[in-house]
Amino acid sequence: MTPGARVAAAIAVLDRIVAGEAAEKALVNWARSSRFAGSADRAAVRDHVFDALRRMRSAAALGGAGTGRGLMLGVLRGQGVDPSTLFTGEGHAPAPVASDERPRPMTDLEALDCPDWLAPQMRESLGGNFAAVMQAMQARAPVFLRVNLRKATVPQAQTVLRAEGIETHPHPLATPALEVVAGARRIAGSAAYREGLVELQDAASQAVVQALPLADGMRVLDYCAGGGGKSLAMAALARLDLSAHDVDPRRMVDLPARAARAGVPVRTVQTAALAAGHDLVLADAPCSGSGAWRRSPEARWRLDAARLSALVATQAAVLDAAAAQVAPGGWLAYATCSVLECENGAAVAAFLARSPRFRMQRDMRLTPLDGGDGFYLALLRG
Known part of the structure; x- marks a missing residue:
């Protein structure tokens, strides 16, 4: 073509x-x-x-x-x-540009590609970084790899990747994170990927996992595992008794094969088989995805007020269900790939108000200005 x-x-x-x-x-x-x-x-x-x-x-x-x-x-x-x-x-090219196909003036929010209805919440959530974050979301997201530290060091993985024409450099958001600067389309067919030395994973997502209080021997539950990227990342950082769960088990269908390729133990569990008493439960809740609009830009335009309200209700239900799986004195980690306060700090504050057993230990907010996707993490102790 x-x-x-x-x-x-x-x-x-x-x-x-x-x-x-x-x-x-x-x-x-x-x-x-x-x-x-x-x-x-x-x-x-x-x-x-x-x-x-x-x-x-x-x-x-x-x-x-x-x-x-x-x-x-x-x-x-x-x-x-x-x-x-x-x-x-x-040939098959579009017809020539007509005289009336001219640019027109645009509003500030149009220039930032921000939906009008969402702008007040975005401004409140991002403060002085509002315009800079929205501008960052207009560009393509970098491609990141997570080095599987069970199989290789970061320099070793870089050497293997370089031999296949994939150039990378370490990223400061997470120890195992590599930003791909050349050869990104070769990753899926590379030996490093096939042999489990690396996985595709955003650097901010890796930073969330690295911030978790993981230690060998812990009983850990990835409550909203999806495809299992964070499960694999956790298993690479510590020797855990690790279970992956999702309300839709079909999302986890590839996880056993991915875990085998990575050489890490991860079991998948159905909702009916969940048993409380975990040292740490990670709840990476369904959300607007506003922190990852560079990767999933369609989500920005499909989101509306009703959908956002429904997501906030879902997040409350997820927090309550995940909390029930935490052992006394254990950790509840709540995460979203959102930059909206209603899904992040406000959701956690509402949970703490109805769940006095838990106490906030710390939280972390990342935006695309940090290099990866926008992410939120709250660490609660119960």
């Missing part, structure tokens, strides 16, 4: 997303109907689409319309690319 044809494909995918189709579904449907597209083409189209999703408001203003075509015009202009070099009408 030519560069212009890739832009045209992105326009078609974006039109489906604007019409309500989920981004991943729209991309998959396009790929299935475009067998001629090679892996590089699919990656380029995906990059275009996600660049537009991160900047939907500002791109629509720069492109003069909130359509797929308008969004791609805006993305290119925002990147300093003259759209006329790609909108040529030749």
